[in-house]
Amino acid sequence: MADTELLAKTIRRDALRMVHRARASHIASALSITDILAVLYGAVLNVDPANPRWDGRDRFILSKGHACVAVYATLAARGFFPHAQLETYGQDYSDLMNHISHKVPGVEFSTGSLGHGLPFGAGKALAAKRRGAAWRTVVLTSDGEWGEGSNWEAALFAAHHGLDNLVVVLDYNKLQSLTTVAATLNLEPLADKFRAFGWEVHEVDGHDHAALRGAIGGAPWVAGRPSLVLAHTTKGKGVSFMENSVRWHYSSPNDEQLAQALAELE
Numbered sequence: 001m002a003d004t005e006l007l008a009k010t011i012r013r014d015a016l017r018m019v020h021r022a023r024a025s026h027i028a029s030a031l032s033i034t035d036i037l038a039v040l041y042g043a044v045l046n047v048d049p050a051n052p053r054w055d056g057r058d059r060f061i062l063s064k065g066h067a068c069v070a071v072y073a074t075l076a077a078r079g080f081f082p083h084a085q086l087e088t089y090g091q092d093y094s095d096l097m098n099h100i101s102h103k104v105p106g107v108e109f110s111t112g113s114l115g116h117g118l119p120f121g122a123g124k125a126l127a128a129k130r131r132g133a134a135w136r137t138v139v140l141t142s143d144g145e146w147g148e149g150s151n152w153e154a155a156l157f158a159a160h161h162g163l164d165n166l167v168v169v170l171d172y173n174k175l176q177s178l179t180t181v182a183a184t185l186n187l188e189p190l191a192d193k194f195r196a197f198g199w200e201v202h203e204v205d206g207h208d209h210a211a212l213r214g215a216i217g218g219a220p221w222v223a224g225r226p227s228l229v230l231a232h233t234t235k236g237k238g239v240s241f242m243e244n245s246v247r248w249h250y251s252s253p254n255d256e257q258l259a260q261a262l263a264e265l266e
Contacts (some may be wrong), residue, residue, distance in 0.1 A: 002042035004209045007077055008034050012238050012265055014073035014086055020258045022090030024098055028236035028248035030070035032173045032206075033140060036231060037074045039212040040138065040169075049079040052105040058135050059124050061109050063117020064142035064171065068100035071107065080106035115148025117141060118168060122154045125166035125226075138167045138216065144176030147185040152197075155226075159198030164220035167227045168199075171206065173235040175246055194228045206231030239264055 011034045019027040041047070045058045062071050069089065076083045081104065088094040095103040099112035108124075111117050121139035128135055145151060158166050172190070174181050181187060191201045200222045204211040212231065219227035235249075236242030239261040253261060 002038075002078075004035075004038040004042040004213075007042045007074070008038035008209075009265055010077050011038060011070055011073040013262060014076070014083075015069040016239075016253065016258060016261050016265075018069045018073065018086055018089040020253050020255075021087065022098070023252045024069070024090050025250045025252060026066040027069070027251075027253065028175075028242050028245065029064060029067040029142070031237045031239060031242065032233045032235045033064070033067055033171050034070050034237065035207045035209060036140060036169055036171065036212060036233075037070055039209050039216065041074050041078050043209075043213050044217045045138065046135065047106070049075075049106070052080055056133070056135055059108050059121070059137040061111070061117045061121045061124075061137070061139045062100050062107075063111055063121075063139055063145060064114065065099040065111030065117075067142075068096075068098070071100055072096050072104065075104065075106040078106075080104075114142065114145035115150040118151050119154040119157075121168075122158045122161075122163060122166060125158065125163040126161055128165055129161070129163065136165045136167060136219075138169065140169045140171060142176065143170060143172045143174060143181050143187065144184065146170070146187055146190075155194065155197045155199065158226040162224040163226045164222070164224050167216060167219045167229065169216065169229045169231055171233050172230055173206075173233040175235045175244070175249070177249055178246055191228075191230055194230075198225060199228045200225045201228045201230055203230045203232065206233035207237055 015030045089096040125137040202215045242248040
């Protein structure tokens with residue numbers, strides 16, 4: 001088991017450098033899910049960096065594909081590919097594309113258009129059930145993408161088929177694109193909606209590593225029911241001037257801002 005707090009700090013620093021170097025977007029979205037990824041890859045998922053396509057591996061799917069720098073940084077830190085490859089992020093012909101790509105070792109599925117990760121993940125979970133396989137599927141979604149009907153259809157499908165080998169971690173930072181989730185399309189009462197759809201729900205602080213490890217690692221909590229970890233998070237977590245600011249959904253830090261952000265993470 002890795003030191004997940006140290007892993008999270010490494011992920012944040014590498015993600016900031018990647019976005020700055022590429023003059024790319026979505027750094028706040030990446031920082032929002034960093035602690036979740038650190039716990040998944042440091043303490044929960046059954047994966048093998050030396051054999052990324054091992055058939056017995058747990059399947060992890062990032063549905064919010066725009067936050068890919070956090071996953072790339074995580075995979076590099078865990079040894080799925082050389083750390084130096086992170087410097088190619090966003091460059092022409094690089095496998096490290098600006099939305100997550102299955103060309104990268106350790107990535108199961110390319111995503112970008114929101115609302116696709118869970119339908120794919122539900123299919124993987126159903127396949128595992130029918131094969132009698134022990135591996136689990138974990139899907140990390142944004143909150144804003146729950147305005148997509150495809151997600152709710154997949155949620156119904158998962159409960160109908162008793163997919164207790166499926167875990168959704170919902171990054172509930174309550175901001176999307178240009179404003180709040182509530183102003184765009186209010187999701188509340190979100191936990192109750194999932195329960196009504198036949199899911200078991202645990203709400204946690206999405207930056208509390210012990211709480212995340214207990215919730216995700218302990219699923220399924222009820223046999224025959226898919227599991228939702230409703231992770232309350234802060235967009236831009238770890239960098240004071242990025243936290244809870246919609247500006248950093250699209251903005252890229254300049255040299256001075258990068259230096260300040262890295263200093264705060266020391």
